[in-house]
Amino acid sequence: MTSSAEPTDWLERDQKVVAQSPYAPPLVLEKGRRCEVWDVHGRRFLDFESGQFCMSTGHSHPRIAQVAGEQAAILMQIGNRFTNPARILLAERLADLAPDPLAMSFFCSTGSEANETALRIAKLVTGRFEVLAQARGYHGRTASAYGASSSARRMRRGAGPQPPGIGFISPPYTYRCPFTCGTCDLSCWKHSIEMVDRATSGEPAAVIVEFVLGAGGVIPVPPDWAKAVRQFCDERDALLIADEALTGLGRTGRWFAFEHAGIVPDIVVISKALGGGVPTAAIITTGAVAEAALQRGFIQAASHQGDPFQCAVALANLDVIQEEDLVRNAERMGQRLADGLQRLATRHQIVGEARGLGLIAGLEIIDGVEEAPELAAVVSLACLERGLIVGGLRPGIREGNTLRFAPPLTVTAAEIDEALTITEAALVAVDAGQSGRTAVGATAGIRS
Ligand SMILES: Cc1ncc(COP(=O)(O)O)c(C=O)c1O
Numbered sequence: 001m002t003s004s005a006e007p008t009d010w011l012e013r014d015q016k017v018v019a020q021s022p023y024a025p026p027l028v029l030e031k032g033r034r035c036e037v038w039d040v041h042g043r044r045f046l047d048f049e050s051g052q053f054c055m056s057t058g059h060s061h062p063r064i065a066q067v068a069g070e071q072a073a074i075l076m077q078i079g080n081r082f083t084n085p086a087r088i089l090l091a092e093r094l095a096d097l098a099p100d101p102l103a104m105s106f107f108c109s110t111g112s113e114a115n116e117t118a119l120r121i122a123k124l125v126t127g128r129f130e131v132l133a134q135a136r137g138y139h140g141r142t143a144s145a146y147g148a149s150s151s152a153r154r155m156r157r158g159a160g161p162q163p164p165g166i167g168f169i170s171p172p173y174t175y176r177c178p179f180t181c182g183t184c185d186l187s188c189w190k191h192s193i194e195m196v197d198r199a200t201s202g203e204p205a206a207v208i209v210e211f212v213l214g215a216g217g218v219i220p221v222p223p224d225w226a227k228a229v230r231q232f233c234d235e236r237d238a239l240l241i242a243d244e245a246l247t248g249l250g251r252t253g254r255w256f257a258f259e260h261a262g263i264v265p266d267i268v269v270i271s272k273a274l275g276g277g278v279p280t281a282a283i284i285t286t287g288a289v290a291e292a293a294l295q296r297g298f299i300q301a302a303s304h305q306g307d308p309f310q311c312a313v314a315l316a317n318l319d320v321i322q323e324e325d326l327v328r329n330a331e332r333m334g335q336r337l338a339d340g341l342q343r344l345a346t347r348h349q350i351v352g353e354a355r356g357l358g359l360i361a362g363l364e365i366i367d368g369v370e371e372a373p374e375l376a377a378v379v380s381l382a383c384l385e386r387g388l389i390v391g392g393l394r395p396g397i398r399e400g401n402t403l404r405f406a407p408p409l410t411v412t413a414a415e416i417d418e419a420l421t422i423t424e425a426a427l428v429a430v431d432a433g434q435s436g437r438t439a440v441g442a443t444a445g446i447r448s
Contacts, residue, residue, distance in 0.1 A: 107300075119131055169188075
């Protein structure tokens with residue numbers, strides 16, 4: 001679609017008819033290609049958010065566009081009473097990609113819905129009702145997924161009572177570890193279990209984990225912490241749910257982030273990157289869990305679950321990831337990004353830490369030693385003004401003070417270098433008090 005009205009009208013028109021969040025959109029985007037997007041004024045931006053982590057294979061990949069068009073012309077949606085070849089092929093592919101014994105898929109549309117479903121399955125299969133989640137985790141906006149989320153402080157203000165039975169464990173956040181461990185020595189884990197045993201039955205249905213906490217500050221989980229969670233689940237007969245909505249399907253340089261720790265969860269949730277831009281999500285689990293759910297009468301019944309259209313596009317998307325060797329590219333480009341961000345951290349006082357795993361990376365912005373969400377917003381805006389989209393423009397959404405870098409897995413060395421150059425220019429400008437400070441919390445900087 002091309003803009004039919006004066007380009008400057010779009011934001012005003014948006015505000016008149018689209019219910020707004022507290023963070024008004026700063027750009028009106030019109031087209032994209034690989035790692036780049038353009039707005040209605042023809043301005044080009046590097047998209048280091050990959051849409052919202054959904055465009056792992058890049059914007060407007062010709063193969064995906066072609067398959068979407070072809071499948072739309074054949075059969076799009078059939079309801080959940082029937083199956084179709086694309087759904088079967090996609091489930092077979094996921095069984096091949098996931099390590100044993102993960103072999104059975106349930107399909108749905110979004111990460112929230114998939115997490116909700118995973119929690120429901122875990123409760124049904126174990127006959128228990130409690131769930132443990134990481135503080136700073138984010139799992140979605142539906143009731144249980146939201147109840148298990150705590151990525152931003154006071155995020156449940158005004159939301160009323162949450163589902164009962166959800167307990168929180170400390171995240172292994174070494175940069176701000178309350179036990180000042182430096183390198184994670186599992187003090188946070190031991191303290192968490194002490195609290196769990198005092199405040200809950202100690203026998204949860206599931207522990208739900210992000211192996212890189214995304215919205216809560218881009219915090220990779222140390223392998224020993226992941227192993228401790230696996231051991232806890234084994235000892236307590238609880239299911240380990242890996243929420244890989246952000247990290248799944250190659251982003252961390254492995255197909256799944258849990259592989260870095262050498263463990264296998266009981267349920268894996270994948271969403272965003274699965275559909276190549278089309279809302280598609282899957283829960284991959286073991287034959288034993290799927291069978292137990294069936295025996296106990298579990299019904300997955302949504303309008304869109306394994307639609308031929310969703311599944312055909314997801315398959316084409318996985319073909320692209322495999323044929324273009326994008327998991328390896330994520331590992332190589334992730335290292336280049338990490339090295340560059342590390343250099344920025346040593347050169348700029350307002351950068352507290354650079355961290356990440358593969359192509360999900362964060363720069364924590366500080367003022368002295370304090371978290372500096374407003375400053376992070378200024379840096380993010382200064383990046384945007386210079387043509388780089390990074391997560392962090394909206395303070396409060398991802399704990400506010402960590403900029404998130406997550407380009408498509410197709411990203412090139414030149415694009416990584418360009419993004420680092422822009423980020424450095426933004427940091428220099430903000431250091432010098434030259435850029436964007438007046439536009440904190442607003443979007444005027446980019447609109448003008
Ligand atoms: C780790 C994680 N899980 C779940 C979700 C929710 O996914 P969706 O927005 O598709 O419902 C998100 C969204 O950002 C996420 O980051």
